[in-house]
Amino acid sequence: MSARALRGRRVLITSGPTREPLDPVRYLSNASSGAMGFALAAAARRAGARVTVVSGPTALPSPRGVAVVPVETARQMRRETLKRSRAAALVVGAAAVCDWRAARPARVKLKRGPGALRLTLLPNRDIIKDAASRRRPGQVFVGFALETGRAEARARAKLARKGLDLVVANGPGNLGSSRARVALVFRRGAALRVEGPKTRVARAIVSEAARLLDEQRA
Numbered sequence: 016m017s018a019r020a021l022r023g024r025r026v027l028i029t030s031g032p033t034r035e036p037l038d039p040v041r042y043l044s045n046a047s048s049g050a051m052g053f054a055l056a057a058a059a060r061r062a063g064a065r066v067t068v069v070s071g072p073t074a075l076p077s078p079r080g081v082a083v084v085p086v087e088t089a090r091q092m093r094r095e096t097l098k099r100s101r102a103a104a105l106v107v108g109a110a111a112v113c114d115w116r117a118a119r120p121a122r123v124k125l126k127r128g129p130g131a132l133r134l135t136l137l138p139n140r141d142i143i144k145d146a147a148s149r150r151r152p153g154q155v156f157v158g159f160a161l162e163t164g165r166a167e168a169r170a171r172a173k174l175a176r177k178g179l180d181l182v183v184a185n186g187p188g189n190l191g192s193s194r195a196r197v198a199l200v201f202r203r204g205a206a207l208r209v210e211g212p213k214t215r216v217a218r219a220i221v222s223e224a225a226r227l228l229d230e231q232r233a
């Protein structure tokens with residue numbers, strides 16, 4: 016990738032987990048650290064982009080030179096992402112968005128009791144799919160697919176279903192690790208396998224996304 020492949024371009028990245036409250040002190044979430052989203056942000060920044068990350072709660076320091084919009088819930092993440100997605104050339108969905116939220120989070124702390132606690136969960140909307148459905152010509156949308164089997168085929172199906180240009184197929188072994196082994200799945204052509212430290216994998220993803228942007232412009 017040329018050093019300034021994304022010079023002056025706006026890049027928007029969703030990153031980290033979301034938190035869905037059950038009551039004032041409890042929530043549903045997942046183990047996403049936000050490492051991949053921040054590595055992508057740093058790589059895009061190094062390639063000359065103006066980068067914004069809409070980030071769920073993370074313990075990691077924000078990458079230098081990147082604007083971070085902190086959010087908690089999927090609904091907040093969706094709102095902050097859709098506000099900005101049309102102005103971005105490249106939109107990357109690296110967040111591990113909770114699939115469900117409590118239908119009615121309790122206003123006071125739920126009390127322990129002998130009986131079962133029944134929760135009604137409602138599905139959250141798909142943020143990257145909604146952003147891609149509002150696409151302007153020339154934009155590029157990238158998503159991730161965490162799969163335990165038939166990763167490439169499933170990633171290809173996800174590409175079509177969500178209207179994306181590139182899906183990064185990930186194995187569960189990458190979670191919580193500083194390394195990643197992924198396959199980049201495009202609309203046309205063969206998948207590209209990349210393996211190494213997350214920083215290197217992030218650079219490869221940004222480089223391929225920059226190439227797709229250039230192709231759209233040509």
Ligand code: C5P
Pocket residue numbers: 029089108109110111112113114139140141142143144157158159160161173
């Ligand atoms: O459908 P699945 O959750 O496997 O898709 C993963 C991809 O979709 C990731 O890029 C993730 O950031 C994005 N996603 C999203 N909003 C959701 C669920 C997933 O943007 N509600």
